[in-house]
Amino acid sequence: MTPRAAGTGTDADDLYVEEALALVQDAPVPPSVPGAPASPAPTGGRPDRRRATPWREARAIAARAARGGTRRAPVSVPLQAALGLTLAAPLTALTDLPSFDTSAMDGWVVAGPGPWAVRDKGVLAGHATPAPLTDGEAARIATGARVPADTTAVLRTEHGRTEAGRLHALRDVVPGQDIRPRGQECRSGDQLLPAGTAVTPAVLGLAAAAGYDTLTVAPRPRAEILVLGDELLTEGLPHGGLIRDALGPMLPSWLRALGAEVIAVRRLGDDAEALHRAVTDSGADVLLTTGGTAAGPVDHVHPTLGRIGAELLVDGVQVRPGHPMLLARIQDGQHLVGLPGNPLAAVSALLTLAEPLLRGLAARPAPEPSGRPLREAVQGHPHDTRLVPVVLRGGGPVPLRYNGPAMLRGIAAADALAVVPPGGARAGQEAELLALPWATGAIGGCFT
């Protein structure tokens, strides 16, 4: 738990501005003048602005951290288990596609010019090689069936008429029509998709068609969540100063959507020894702590990192909410992301630090930045980036009102988070949007 800053230092003022905005802002206030003078540097508390990393740089550091250390080796998994992962090797066709000359339509295979004598035995999909046709002969054929040798063309059912055992064409027959030749889509050995492709349902279908039973993928990085705070309840109504843990239920599926395998969610209270043990014993690639990042009497994250000699890569970020977030390298191939306890601040840290780190570890491609013109002006922080929950109305982002650091009401209704630069943004100004995994109809993402 962190006592509220009581003094008049910059952080306390900023917090006030942030929360006041969230509470009173019905229609957003016009943005403040970009480049407005910054408040004086803070004197107490942690993190302070002198150390805090600019928001974009923090994301770049997290992405680089993923590339820096030893990564887990690619694994071979059954097709269905590969959904949502990334190909670690190119997908190379194991067969020609189609693997034999195939009828594209239900009708007749015909040889030479008509009319044709119709063979008694038709050709169905899934059957062995039919006998070759002789000139002047036709046979019934189903879509997907093997075309017999010496076939001139396929005549669609609706384009032919049989009379006294002979087939007559109702229109001209072009040689090769409605035949899918072997290898039309690919030849065995052709590269269908490069390494680094995200495995989508369509990729699973293609892989199966091309002969795969398993895929070689980058494994999900293992994540462990350590929920800190003595004040947290796991069920029932808040009472006696205790509140419900909002992050334990929220983070696992969100982390999975970001590519992680969540191996444990552990509730440690405000116990420095328990935190130390949990961090030193963990086999996770990424540890995520919630709470305890600031300067309160029971904020144990910094002291624990100091005690184990972890390297702080990011110690505070110039972003609201969530500025006390941190990223540390515990050892080669193991990192810790400190999410602030305020729930929307934790979301901000999740998307600022955990997302690029996990993306890199899961070898996922970076999404194309998505920007849309804001439908309303958004108030800025004087010197920090703001991440503001928005809904998309007619394609344009509209800021949501309940966006205070301790609130989830805005983000729960949101389609995305808008990145608002220091000083704010005008109506019509393009704002970068960060995807939320459930907003599939909006700007992409899913819970695979």
Ligand SMILES: Nc1nc2c(c(=O)[nH]1)N[C@H]1C(S)=C(S)[C@@H](COP(=O)(O)OP(=O)(O)OC[C@H]3O[C@@H](n4cnc5c(N)ncnc54)[C@H](O)[C@@H]3O)O[C@H]1N2
């Ligand atoms: N002196 C200073 N005080 C604070 C600063 C600062 O810079 N100097 N920063 C403020 C900001 S901004 C944030 S954000 C918070 C971050 O605090 P912590 O990461 O140390 O988190 P806690 O103090 O443990 O909790 C903060 C708040 O969030 C509630 N909380 C914690 N965990 C959960 C959870 N799992 N589910 C729901 N709510 C949770 C907790 O009860 C507190 O109300 O620090 C400010 N203070």
Ligand code: MOO
């Ligand atoms: O303002 Mo803090 O950054 O509540 O997240």
